[in-house]
Amino acid sequence: MSNTPVYFHHLGISVADLDASIEWYRDKLGFVLENRHPIPAIPAEVAFVANGDLRVEMFCVPDAVALPPDRRIPNDDLRTHGNKHIALAVADVMALAADFEARGIDIVWAKRFEFGAAMFIRDNSGNLIEFIEYPAPTGQATRV
Amino acid sequence: MSNTPVYFHHLGISVADLDASIEWYRDKLGFVLENRHPIPAIPAEVAFVANGDLRVEMFCVPDAVALPPDRRIPNDDLRTHGNKHIALAVADVMALAADFEARGIDIVWAKRFEFGAAMFIRDNSGNLIEFIEYPAPTGQATRV
Numbered sequence: 001m002s003n004t005p006v007y008f009h010h011l012g013i014s015v016a017d018l019d020a021s022i023e024w025y026r027d028k029l030g031f032v033l034e035n036r037h038p039i040p041a042i043p044a045e046v047a048f049v050a051n052g053d054l055r056v057e058m059f060c061v062p063d064a065v066a067l068p069p070d071r072r073i074p075n076d077d078l079r080t081h082g083n084k085h086i087a088l089a090v091a092d093v094m095a096l097a098a099d100f101e102a103r104g105i106d107i108v109w110a111k112r113f114e115f116g117a118a119m120f121i122r123d124n125s126g127n128l129i130e131f132i133e134y135p136a137p138t139g140q141a142t143r144v
Numbered sequence: 145m146s147n148t149p150v151y152f153h154h155l156g157i158s159v160a161d162l163d164a165s166i167e168w169y170r171d172k173l174g175f176v177l178e179n180r181h182p183i184p185a186i187p188a189e190v191a192f193v194a195n196g197d198l199r200v201e202m203f204c205v206p207d208a209v210a211l212p213p214d215r216r217i218p219n220d221d222l223r224t225h226g227n228k229h230i231a232l233a234v235a236d237v238m239a240l241a242a243d244f245e246a247r248g249i250d251i252v253w254a255k256r257f258e259f260g261a262a263m264f265i266r267d268n269s270g271n272l273i274e275f276i277e278y279p280a281p282t283g284q285a286t287r288v
Binding site for chain 2: 001002004005006007008009010011012013014015016029030041042044051052053054057059061064065066067068071075077078079080081082083084085086087088089090091092095096099100103125126127128130131132134143
């Protein structure tokens with residue numbers, strides 16, 4: 001360890017339709033557009049959306065390959081090594097699931113387990129996002 | 145929005161060697177083993193490692209497919225839609241890069257840009273982790 005404070009900054013995702021993704025994260029999860037710009041070296045059109053301390057960086061690359069179908073199913077996704085999903089802590093998963101259902105969000109499943117409840121949803125591109133029941137964190141800096 | 149506070153909880157990854165991954169996140173980034181248990185329904189052997197408010201959940205699934213080679217290269221990875229990587233905010237990316245280099249961490253690249261510096265590293269499985277220069281966040285709750 002180098003004793004350097006680090007903080008979660010963003011999840012990077014690759015999407016098919018940048019406008020549609022900005023709209024989905026705004027309408028469904030309250031993320032606001034921070035900035036949007038091209039990165040010619042990739043090449044990609046890129047947008048940052050933020051909600052409090054969470055951010056999503058969206059890359060839209062011309063002619064990118066569609067999301068592999070197994071990546072839409074949590075257990076199937078795990079059968080290929082790699083970065084898979086982020087999980088967000090929430091006090092009451094089943095209450096949030098009821099709210100999401102009422103608002104037409106694509107819920108993969110929401111279940112109670114011994115440790116509490118968990119839920120997977122899909123964004124408009126099919127990307128998985130997990131919610132897990134957990135006390136609020138302390139807010140302390142992580143040091144790597 | 146349902147005005148529900150959520151907090152970053154963990155990044156889920158799928159790995160080839162659970163012991164080696166627990167060891168890498170401990171030795172390189174200071175993550176401590178929280179718990180380890182089987183999830184027969186997947187089936188997988190699972191470990192949670194934590195450092196402050198950051199956690200990584202590692203799934204080891206028998207006979208899982210190896211990390212696709214394009215997922216080891218940031219720009220190539222973006223050419224397939226999906227969840228790609230998390231990025232951690234740090235005050236001085238190039239100082240952290242020098243420290244990582246001295247400790248033999250696999251750095252993909254560390255570069256200065258107009259907005260500040262950024263760096264990608266690979267964990268022991270080849271999974272990308274980004275570091276980005278950014279002021280420390282406020283610690284406020286995100287509300288979805």
